Amino acid sequence: MSIPSGARDALPQVPEAVHRRRWAILVVLMFSLLIVVLDNSILNVAVKTIAGPAPTGLGATQSELEWAINAYTLVFAGLLFTAGLLGDRIGRKKVLLFGIGLFGVGSALAAMSGSPGELITWRAVMGFGAAFVMPATLAVLMNVFERDEQPKAIGIWAGSVGLAIAIGPITGGLLLEHFWWGSIFLVNVPVVIVALIAMVVLVPDSKDPNPGRTDPLGVVLSFVGLVLLVYGIIRGGQLADFADPTVLLPIIGGLVVLAAFVRHEKRTSHPAIDISYFKQPSFSAAVASMALVFFALMGVTFFSAFYMQSVRGWSALQAGLLILPLAAAQMIFAPRARLVVDRFGARVVCTVGMLLVALGLAAFALFDATTPVWVLCVLFFVQGTGMAHVMTPVTVSVMQALPREKAGSGSAINNTFRQVGGALGIAVLGSVLSTVYRGEIEGHLGALPAGAREAAGESIESTLGLADKLGPAGAPLVAAANDAFLKAMHVTAIGSATIALVGALVVAMFLPGRTPAGQKSGEGERSVRAGVGR
Template sequence: MSQPSTAPAVPAGPRVPEAVHRRRWAVLGVLMLSLLIVVLDNSILNVAVKTIAAPAPTGIGATQSELEWSINSYTLVFAGLLFTSGLLGDRLGRKKVLLFGITVFGIGSALAALSGSPGELIAYRAVMGLGAAFVMPATLAVLMNVFERDEQPKAIGIWAGSVGLAIAIGPITGGILLEHFWWGSIFLVNVPVVILALALMLWLVPDSRDPNPGRVDIPGVLLSVVGLVLLVYGIIRGGELASFTDVTVLAPVLGGVAVLAVFVLHERRSDHPAIDMSYFKKPAFSAAVAAIALVFFALMGVTFFSAFYLQSVRGYSALESGLLILPLAVAQMVFAPRARLVVERFGARAVCTAGMVLVALGLAAFALFDATTPVWALEVVFFLQGAGMAHIMPPVTVSIMQALPREKAGSGSAINNTFRQVGGALGVAVLGSVLSSTYRGEIEGHLGGVPAALRDTAGESIEATLAIASKLGPSGQDLVAPAYTAFLDAMHVTALASAAIGLAGAVVVAVFLPGRGADAPTAPGQAPVPGPATDQSQAPTPAG
């Protein structure tokens, strides 16, 4: 098999040192452990939102908006700093960045566990996001530098499958902890895992870096952070007010869009951009990152409201909710490592399009759910969603990572994870706002018996309505049934919006991803060489 290097001065042949190559699977295990705790933390949080929303001492009385920000403070810091962390990994060494990130994540986890108010939780979640921003891209960048190109699709499939493992472990672990300990235990559980990961990293993970790194694009990073925070804040505010025309909504939304437009212009003109915009001129590369953003936009919003559906409407405990979501994770664990085999047979375009359609159908199914939907129907839908995700993430990640030279693995991983996290953050914000505004519109007509001072709070979410109903005693019981009905109506609207986003992603990949046997985009600096997808000199259709 031909293996030309991305740099002409380097002879053809394996570029991974033999000592590193021999322990590559052990290194992958350490990377999966690091990835697992970062993803597990968010999946734990999804089943804990109801507990955190409860008044003290059970929770900390977080409102719907504060719950969204406890998720978005993490994701926005994470997404905003991925550019810098990826570049720093390429420049300073990925192992150093990985060790720094996992340490900060552990410290943030300990602080979050001791939060005394929603504001503190939001702040410490941001610290965790800072640490995660240095962990996530480093894991994928290290992977690309310990595996030869022909093994990378298989390794990336296993790497993506570890996300499914985290999704499975997270809700179940969270449920067990919430049944036996206080809510902060869902964060404190990260600390011993962080200590183990640090020890294994120091022992097994090799260091690597770009021999010719560029300067860090600090203005670009600042512009992206400011733009995203303004945009998402405006959208969340719109959900709180049930109006998207209020000046406190329009000002941050329009300001965020303007700042992000300046960010794109800056990146195009900079001689050391955080993101090399030339990569986006390749339709297959752009389609891959768009697919990641769109699928996580749709899924994160649904994951946010599914916790309330399972616990508030259906009455399941946090542990039972975690067990109910298990089929989604199992499907990812089973299918993600094998997705490359399906791609080899049918091509990335067909496989990813089918995966997106499957995810969209699963999201649309939520529009049919009510308070008595059989459990087996929920399980089937969750399994199909997981199967769809397993046939999207590995192929598009391979497309992105193999489009860049190995020396730029940190930058490639930053692009991959930035669009994933930004898509997820916007999904929670936009779909959370749709859910909140629709619920408020449905429930307001039933709040006449609620004291005027409490009506605004009672209309914010189903948890708020039920909490006030319990305080009102027998007179509040008339609110319970309308609250369930209003939430289900809001969930149905949000599910259909999510499905529409999923179908948009299916169209994007069907039009722009390469088909079976097609040549995929070549990384800048690499010469296009015709041949099979495993040719070392080009960014192939993800086939393995």
């Protein structure tokens, strides 16, 4: 399950006082990670409310709503790598406290926004803070657990991500039923205060004892390259056209800058990240499979929300409850994935996990407007089970490939690939969904004026909004919209499943197999710690 690291992990490296409170520290780290991940999924259920006129909402346009979501993603993805490096250099606890504090301030200001522009600005501030939280949580985890317990701890950490994705819509739905839209952000503030106090009391600081010289050029190149790349991906998703110059130029520019970053890191005597790690097939396969599984998953999450709410007519709260099986599967299996890996090896476990994800995605190609609810629940449980057996092993492979002092860098690499993969999945698969939908619905909009026809064809929500204004005469348009969306969903589901199959092929070819019983990772460490009180 892990990549041997030699003598550096042969002996215990965690002070006994820290070791005794390691599980309490993990709870604090999970708590911090939970609100950062949860907040993004909460916003998705509030967009309709925020689009409404004041005082109910902010009167935000579709473009403004997209940027309220994307401003967070853009800043978050662009800063992940830089935040990880800073944690290694100045201390992960300091970075974690700064990030969660800034996230709390951004949340309070977002809740009080008086215009869409203000909301977009404060969402960017929240993304800035979140970028310092996510890599730091995993880096601290690697420094408070000995090597033999790291897989279990990482499994619990990964399970909390799935839990946050699932409970976000539920929490958002409950808040919106009883309070104003700003409550979805304001709820973060008391949680942040509790997290800050717990961090100060429990979490130890750690950093690279020999960070060497700084690499400012490498940091700037990584930030600029990632921002350009993610911006181009987001823009392509908005336009549903990746050939547009405003999409191609930032993507190409981002790739060129990132190529310059890699070239610089190879040549400099003090690189921000040792590029030679990517020469290990297992390391590269692990980060690639993480990107591929989130590409597939975020794409299906995008269209499944419309399927459940627009086609099936369920509320945001009901749709959120249906995601609970996915969270349950991750919480059950992610912490135990290490046991399966010990028995069968990372290659077999991750390949089967990716195949389960692909199966769950492909099943959407068979769904219609009357598919039983229990089938959806089983499907999400299968997807969650598959993800649990991919995320934990590949995260362990990435993190244990690097020495402890570089844990922030390793976490940043892991999370950057995941974030870029997820953004790409939403953009590319969202574009496929939009393109197929427009092609299918066009033939049913001929009787409408040109302006209304174009607006109604943008999405199923736009079509249903027009049909609602037509009253009883809009019933045939509702049926046509549902049929068109189902056809688009089927095509997109096959695309998602294909990406997951590519991920299965990658891990089957390059991840390590089963470690011989006498050479299991952490064996020396376990023997040294035998008899030590836990």
